[in-house]
Amino acid sequence: NIVKSLDSISEWSDTVTSSKAHNLSKALTCCEFIVSLHSISNIFSVTSPISRLLQSKNQDKLSATNIIQSVLSTLKTKRQNSVDVFAEIFEICKSNFDELNISLTLPRLGNKMLNRANPKVKSPDEFYRVAIFLPFIDNIICDLANRFSKEVVEIFDLDLFLPDVIIKVFLNKYILGNKIQNIMDKFGEILIKHLSYSKDSINIKLAGEIELWHEFWINKNKIQSGEIPKTAIDLLEYCEELLYPCISILIQILSVLPASTSSAERCFSSLRRLKTWTRTRMGEDRLNGLALIHTHKELEIDIEDVINIFAKSSRKLNFVL
Structure with missing residues (x-):
């Protein structure tokens, strides 16, 4: 495993490498690190569906709003039952402590501490719950509540004009009325x-x-079920401004809102997979091209055209198929 490898490297004669490996090994076998790692894993297992949903190309805002509220409710329940939740996490940590021969002790506490947590507790598990788990889950709850506040969630009501959404909610007059009222309050x-x-x-x-x-869209869905747009930008070409002046303006607003697209986030995820440490010398043009191809998989690329462009570039070696 990683710790054994670092311990082995720390015995090398190369002082620089062995010193770095020794420091990394000490950091990985620290109680605070292991408890933090398992606490993060426990919380992120709940929040990961939001990450995947909000980075999907065709977002369902109604589902996203419901899932966000469910995640917040789940995290608040974990916070209320933090003693039982952290007890399960700490049992997993104990197995790691035993495997790595780490002695579990209560950190030194003082009357006044400025650079680290200093709760007045009597046991290690209580210390790590108060010093690590609770601050982390509180931060996550506050961050999600701020990012998806009432003002932000109201913007999601603009997805009413997406064909799938309007077909789904049109017959529910209560939901439809609330969406229209929120749209008028926000963009009237x-x-x-x-x-x-x-x-x-x-x-x-x-x-x-x-x-x-x-x-x-009811009529178009019956005739051409495979050509229904899924994004606000694609929807613009179907919205005639003379016929739908209000809807046209609102769709334009939806098209430029960060809440309506996650192309940038998908690009960041692509870059993490493309620009690895083995490709750090890759040129900017090549990196941009690979990122675009990776993000927009629906684009068809003519291999013959690529070969012709590649063959025309100046090379010291002959290009032979």
Whole structure:
């Protein structure tokens, strides 16, 4: 395993390498590190579905909102039952301590401590629960609550104009009414400014456009079920501005909101897989090209064109197939 390998490397004659390996081994066999690792694993096992969902290309905002609330509720339950939850985590940590021959002791506590946690506890498991597990889960809960506040979640209501969503919620007048009300509260001033109508007129006009928009996609879904757009950007070409002036403006807003696309996040995930330590000298053009191909797998690339471009470039060696 990693610790055994580091211990072996720490005995090398190369002082620089052995010193680094020794320091890494000490860090990995530290009680704080092992407890932190298992605490993170426990919490991230709950939050990972959000990460996958929000990085998917075609996001279902309604499902995303429900899952986010479920995750927050689960984390708050873990926080309330932190004694029992951490007891299970600490049992796993103990098996690692025994395997690595780590002695479990209570860290030194003082009356005044500035650089690390100093809770007044009497047992190691209580210390690590208070000093590591609770601050971490509290931070995650606060961060998720801030990132997905009521103002942010209300923006998700713009997904009403996606065909799959409007077909699904149109018959539920309660959900539909809430979405329209949230949209008007959030973006009503923009519609009034661009269309020069009163607020009451905008309300009536938007309601009528939504009925037409729903009927349009119901009919199109029956005729061409395979050509229904899944993203706001793809939806723009179907939205005639003269016919749907309110919806057109709202779809344009949805298209540029960070909450409606995760292309950047997918690119970051691609870069982690592409630019490894064995490819650190890769040029920027090649890296950008590989990242785009990896992210947009639906693009068809003509291999013959690639070969022709490659063959035309100047090379010291002859290009032979």
